Amino acid sequence: MTSPSVRPAEAGEAHTVRVALGERAYDIRIGRGVTAAVGPELATLAPGGTVAVVTDTTVEGLYGAAVRSALEQAGLRCTLVAVPAGEGAKGWRELERITEAMLAAKIERGDLVLALGGGVVGDLAGFAAAILRRGVRLVQMPTTLLAQVDSSVGGKTGINSPHGKNLVGAFHQPSLVIADTGLLDTLSEREFKAGYAEVVKYGLIDDEPFFNWCEAHWAGIIAGTDAREYAVARSCAAKAAVVARDETETGDRALLNLGHTFGHALERLAGYDPARLVHGEGVAIGMALAFRFSASLGLCPGQDAQRVARHLAQVGLPTRLQDVPGGAGSADQLLDAMAQDKKVSRGALTFILARGIGRSFIAKGVDPAEVRAFLARELTTA
Ligand SMILES: NC(=O)c1ccc[n+]([C@@H]2O[C@H](COP(=O)([O-])OP(=O)(O)OC[C@H]3O[C@@H](n4cnc5c(N)ncnc54)[C@H](O)[C@@H]3O)[C@@H](O)[C@H]2O)c1
Numbered sequence: 155m156t157s158p159s160v161r162p163a164e165a166g167e168a169h170t171v172r173v174a175l176g177e178r179a180y181d182i183r184i185g186r187g188v189t190a191a192v193g194p195e196l197a198t199l200a201p202g203g204t205v206a207v208v209t210d211t212t213v214e215g216l217y218g219a220a221v222r223s224a225l226e227q228a229g230l231r232c233t234l235v236a237v238p239a240g241e242g243a244k245g246w247r248e249l250e251r252i253t254e255a256m257l258a259a260k261i262e263r264g265d266l267v268l269a270l271g272g273g274v275v276g277d278l279a280g281f282a283a284a285i286l287r288r289g290v291r292l293v294q295m296p297t298t299l300l301a302q303v304d305s306s307v308g309g310k311t312g313i314n315s316p317h318g319k320n321l322v323g324a325f326h327q328p329s330l331v332i333a334d335t336g337l338l339d340t341l342s343e344r345e346f347k348a349g350y351a352e353v354v355k356y357g358l359i360d361d362e363p364f365f366n367w368c369e370a371h372w373a374g375i376i377a378g379t380d381a382r383e384y385a386v387a388r389s390c391a392a393k394a395a396v397v398a399r400d401e402t403e404t405g406d407r408a409l410l411n412l413g414h415t416f417g418h419a420l421e422r423l424a425g426y427d428p429a430r431l432v433h434g435e436g437v438a439i440g441m442a443l444a445f446r447f448s449a450s451l452g453l454c455p456g457q458d459a460q461r462v463a464r465h466l467a468q469v470g471l472p473t474r475l476q477d478v479p480g481g482a483g484s485a486d487q488l489l490d491a492m493a494q495d496k497k498v499s500r501g502a503l504t505f506i507l508a509r510g511i512g513r514s515f516i517a518k519g520v521d522p523a524e525v526r527a528f529l530a531r532e533l534t535t536a
Pocket residue numbers: 210211212213216239240241244271272273274275277297298299300301304305306307308309310311319320337338339340341342345348349352432433434
């Protein structure tokens with residue numbers, strides 16, 4: 155992912171990252187205080203229009219009034235619907251509720267949907283925007299680290315099914331992303347660390363220098379030093395480069411799925427219960443497993459797998475199946491869940507494995523017997 159170079163910002167400086175998709179290209183505005191742009195930017199996109207703000211109950215309480223005021227001051231009508239906070243909202247029930255609420259508000263094709271929240275809100279609202287009147291423009295306003303570095307960019311939207319993660323959805327690119335890094339100041343440490351898993355993922359995929367930088371600066375991202383803006387900008391640039399080349403994951407966009415074949419299975423088996431496991435934690439365990447699995451196959455130096463797990467654990471992220479409260483399930487249950495992964499092709503499992511840190515690759519047709527044996531070993535290792 156040779157992403158456009160990003161230089162450390164001066165204190166308070168904003169970044170703009172471009173997602174180059176031709177006529178559907180859009181900007182990602184990154185920086186402390188860029189919320190100030192939400193009114194003027196959306197008034198430019200939909201002059202005199204209506205903005206349907208979709209958020210969750212936590213974010214509404216923190217930022218809902220300020221965003222509504224900014225939109226109304228820019229001459230826009232604003233409606234707002236809030237879903238319960240957490241992964242449980244990313245399903246049919248809330249999709250129906252917010253879609254019907256937007257129809258009741260007479261949101262027109264020329265209006266806007268503003269996703270104000272983390273990745274759950276972004277995926278849910280994005281899917282609602284994709285299907286409302288067969289497509290309404292979307293603006294992403296991510297308020298978690300995970301959403302700012304990953305879910306708000308690239309157009310993957312959707313909901314979960316009891317069969318698995320993100321199994322119903324659509325590709326629906328935003329028209330704009332407004333990532334105010336100052337909004338992260340109210341985020342819990344657990345959620346910060348969960349988002350960090352998707353930051354360090356970019357280094358593990360194909361950017362060892364960035365992994366080295368993460369090892370040295372991870373605490374600053376959480377503390378809110380300039381490292382936060384740099385990490386968000388660097389991550390967005392890396393994702394933007396992949397999405398521009400392979401928008402609908404026919405090829406190397408699958409690399410962004412590192413850790414997710416295992417991670418999504420863990421989230422499903424944990425019942426999408428944030429009290430047990432949140433997405434970034436599942437991804438952290440999944441990445442550690444992917445590197446250990448690669449090492450067990452002789453593909454990756456064992457010391458790289460150890461270095462990855464050591465760093466994730468140092469940050470405070472889980473790295474083992476045993477770290478899932480209430481247990482991760484059996485090897486067969488995990489395999490059954492992985493069989494629903496969207497990278498499965500003609501029934502064969504696809505994993506993102508690694509030849510080393512920064513040298514991940516797409517491994518198709520992985521032998522399920524090797525996966526089962528690996529999981530059985532992992533489950534019995536103290
Ligand atoms: N579409 C994609 O490309 C993509 C990429 C990565 C992850 N995802 C999806 O994103 C979801 C995870 O997103 P997430 O980690 O943001 O979780 P989340 O949306 O559940 O947010 C985490 C928690 O933080 C709270 N919160 C949000 N912003 C806050 C703020 N500024 N201050 C205080 N609290 C705040 C929320 O209310 C919630 O309780 C998963 O469903 C995952 O599948 C999608």
